[in-house]
Amino acid sequence: MPPAEIEASAVARVQASWAPLGAFLAHDLLLVPASRRAAVRREWEEISEAERNLDDRLTVGIVGGTGVGKSTLINALAGAEISRSGDRRPTTDRVIAYRHRSTRLPETLPLEHRSEPDVVHSTAALERVIVLDFPDFDSVEELHHEILSLYFPYLDVLIVLVDDVKYADARLFDLLRCLPQSHENLHAVLNKVDRLERRYPGRSRAVANEILDDLVLKLEAHAGVRVRRDRLLAISARNAFLERSRGEKAEAGDFPALVAFLEGYRQEKR
Numbered sequence: 001m002p003p004a005e006i007e008a009s010a011v012a013r014v015q016a017s018w019a020p021l022g023a024f025l026a027h028d029l030l031l032v033p034a035s036r037r038a039a040v041r042r043e044w045e046e047i048s049e050a051e052r053n054l055d056d057r058l059t060v061g062i063v064g065g066t067g068v069g070k071s072t073l074i075n076a077l078a079g080a081e082i083s084r085s086g087d088r089r090p091t092t093d094r095v096i097a098y099r100h101r102s103t104r105l106p107e108t109l110p111l112e113h114r115s116e117p118d119v120v121h122s123t124a125a126l127e128r129v130i131v132l133d134f135p136d137f138d139s140v141e142e143l144h145h146e147i148l149s150l151y152f153p154y155l156d157v158l159i160v161l162v163d164d165v166k167y168a169d170a171r172l173f174d175l176l177r178c179l180p181q182s183h184e185n186l187h188a189v190l191n192k193v194d195r196l197e198r199r200y201p202g203r204s205r206a207v208a209n210e211i212l213d214d215l216v217l218k219l220e221a222h223a224g225v226r227v228r229r230d231r232l233l234a235i236s237a238r239n240a241f242l243e244r245s246r247g248e249k250a251e252a253g254d255f256p257a258l259v260a261f262l263e264g265y266r267q268e269k270r
Contacts, residue, residue, distance in 0.1 A: 022048065056270035057103060058262065059130045059154055063176075064161035065169060066136040069191045072237040073161060074098060074131055076255065077262070079244035082121040083133070093143045095151065098131040105130060109154050113147045125244075128266060137175045138166075145178045152179060157265055159258075160188045164196060164207075167215050173222035187231045187261065188215055193253050194236040208234035208253075233258050 025041040028034070064070045071083035082098060094115035099105060101120050132151060137144055152158070160176065167190065179186070190208055197204040212232040219225040233254035240250035250256065 058266040061155040065166040076237045076241035078123040096133040100127040176223040190234045
């Protein structure tokens with residue numbers, strides 16, 4: 001068994017026995033003095049609290065142009081409508097923060113350019129994931145470099161969301177050119193492949209791959225951003241949202257791969 005699987009198996013065994021141990025220590029034990037049992041119980045509570053406070057919050061930034069479906073993607077990841085028209089930023093230079101009611105934003109996260117209040121939700125799928133929705137890159141573009149540069153050091157993952165129309169917009173490459181040299185956690189996602197299916201019946205996957213291959217070349221040529229091809233995904237956020245909101249598993253396109261990437265980052269951080 002590979003070392004990673006051995007470690008995961010050990011963690012699973014500890015997690016399975018940890019809660020029963022706490023319940024066991026909560027009862028009177030004939031063979032253990034009350035003072036000793038209380039001391040061990042306190043240690044159990046302290047360790048449990050420390051685990052709850054582990055900074056495994058995953059901060060995900062989403063950059064995209066007007067109408068590419070950022071709100072729909074957020075809803076698809078949540079499996080519920082947490083991004084609504086009423087949550088739209090009051091001005092076009094605001095960053096919207098989505099967080100679970102039990103997950104606080106990092107104290108170091110900049111306040112500048114952030115929309116207030118945060119959008120707070122109760123969706124378990126994003127309990128430890130903070131999503132930052134950046135202003136559309138094709139609006140107030142003179143501020144976008146400043147905003148993205150300000151927040152980029154606090155992001156664990158950056159999703160660049162495009163569609164078949166906006167993926168070649170020069171303003172997107174101008175914006176991404178300000179990123180640091182390391183692009184390891186950058187993912188480019190082509191949305192609205194359901195629209196491609198209507199235009200190219202039976203060929204939408206091939207057309208999506210052609211667009212993604214072209215996007216790889218354009219990112220390097222015009223933004224100096226090198227992204228591995230397996231980090232470029234094609235999805236229909238609309239279909240994924242509809243499926244997940246019905247309690248179904250969203251399996252169309254590369255949406256499962258996107259969810260797996262995000263969960264992998266969170267587990268790695270933890």
